[in-house]
Amino acid sequence: MRRRILPAAAGLGITAVLLAVFGLLFSSADPVFAAYVTRLTTAPEWAESLPLRIVLFAVFAALAAAVVLVALRPVADPVGPDLKVPVNRAVWLVPLTAVNLLFAAFVAVQITALFGGDAWVLETAGLTYAEYARQGFFQLVAVSVVVLGIVAVAASVIRTERRERWVLAGQLGVLCALTMVVLFSALHRLDLYTDAYGLSRLRLSVEAAVYWLGALFALVLLAGAGRLAGRGSAWLPRTVVLVTGLALGVFAVVNPDLRVAESQVAVRGVQKLDSDYLGDLGAEAVPALNRLPEPLRSCVLADVVAANELSRPDPWNGWNLARAEARALLAEHPVAEGGTCPGHR
Structure with a gap:
């Protein structure tokens, strides 16, 4: 094998040197010939993005192959270690009750503003509807993200008995339901602002994110109800990934620009x-x-x-x-x- 490779490599090297030498000489001697050489040796514009395109193609091809492989050969869901620890009821019941009361008070104010209309907002807050819509929107979205973290920690860390399990599930369920109302309030604020100033890329993206968060909370409520009924919730992570993928596809079909x-x-x-x-x-x-x-x-x-x-x-x-x-x-x-x-x- 070496006897064949070495002579071939030597021949290619000598060829490259000779072509380079004579090509440079001919190019310097004739501008027309030089123009042809320049065209042949200059990479087209699309070649600049070729490495990135190859990487993206490889990544998406690997993802598609993984999806097909899992579909053809499903595997059992891995069972993680039980990390739940017994916690005194007062440690979680009092904070969750207080948070639910706070959320209920906020929701009551939002409902009053929703049905009170522009006159109520002007009289109470001294703001126009557009100013009212602009203030606090991202804070409301951040609240929903924090609630997801609270629900995840409480459901995965706190170990409860049968009666306490219902109490904890009820507290978390009420918190999720109130958070969905908060998300609706945030969406209503965005709609008010959009009615005044029109859509933008940011507003449309945030609106899509709010709908996505609402779908996540609906899935969490279904998973909690399933666990109380004695059914597993191993489907939740896969469903979240599926809903996220579908949401991205719908967002592209909507044609944002x-x-x-x-x-x-x-x-x-x-x-x-x-x-x-x-x-x-x-x-x-x-x-x-x-x-x-x-x-x-x-x-x-x-x-x-x-x-x-x-x-x-x-x-x-x-x-x-x-x-x-x-x-x-x-x-x-x-x-x-x-x-x-x-x-x-």
């Missing part, structure tokens, strides 16, 4: 549009932005074309449906050049 553009145009109107923000949206927003009046349409779409590089075709391995549809639409209705762009913000 298109929804943002439609909402901004519908809510803010032409006179109050933030053209700089709309110009940073993706190619998915082109159908909505194409309906704007001139010269605002051309100004915004020119920024979208520049931001998404729609002025040139995608490489063969970078084709995208939204970008292709955007290019076709812009070919039918070209962007006007040389116009004066109004200073909409």
Whole structure:
């Protein structure tokens, strides 16, 4: 084997040296020949992202193969060690009761604000509905995340007898139910703010996250009810992963940038549009932005074309449906050049 490899390697090395020497000489002697050599030795633009594409392809291929393997050869769920410890009832009953009372008081205030409307908010808090919606939204989402942690710790650490088990499950169930109302309040605040200023990428993403958290709490309540009925809850982690994957798929199908553009145009109107923000949206927003009046349409779409590089075709391995549809639409209705762009913000 070595007798064959070494001569072949030596021949390839000599060939490379000779081609490099003569190629450089010919290139310096003839500009036309040099141009051809440059084209042959210059990597195309899509090759710059080729390593990342290969890595992503390998990762997703491995994930798909793992899913198929588990589906074909299901395995038994591993049983972890029992980490539960006996805890005096007062240690967990008093804090959970106090927290539930606090949540109930907050929910009562939220219901009053919900049915009281704009006049109640102005009279009580001295805020507009938009200001009321903006304040405290992320705090409410953080509250729900903390509650998930409390439920996970209490369910996995505290060891209870049969009667105490029902009491603990009731406390945690009430806490989860009240937290779902808090999430609804946060979603209502976001809807109020969206009605005033339209959707944005951040608002739409947070709205999707709130729905996802609500689904998680519903699954936790089902798992708790199942455990009280004597059934296992080993299905919960897999279901959470499944729901998360489905949520990501639905979020992509919703087409966020298109929804943002439609909402901004519908809510803010032409006179109050933030053209700089709309110009940073993706190619998915082109159908909505194409309906704007001139010269605002051309100004915004020119920024979208520049931001998404729609002025040139995608490489063969970078084709995208939204970008292709955007290019076709812009070919039918070209962007006007040389116009004066109004200073909409």
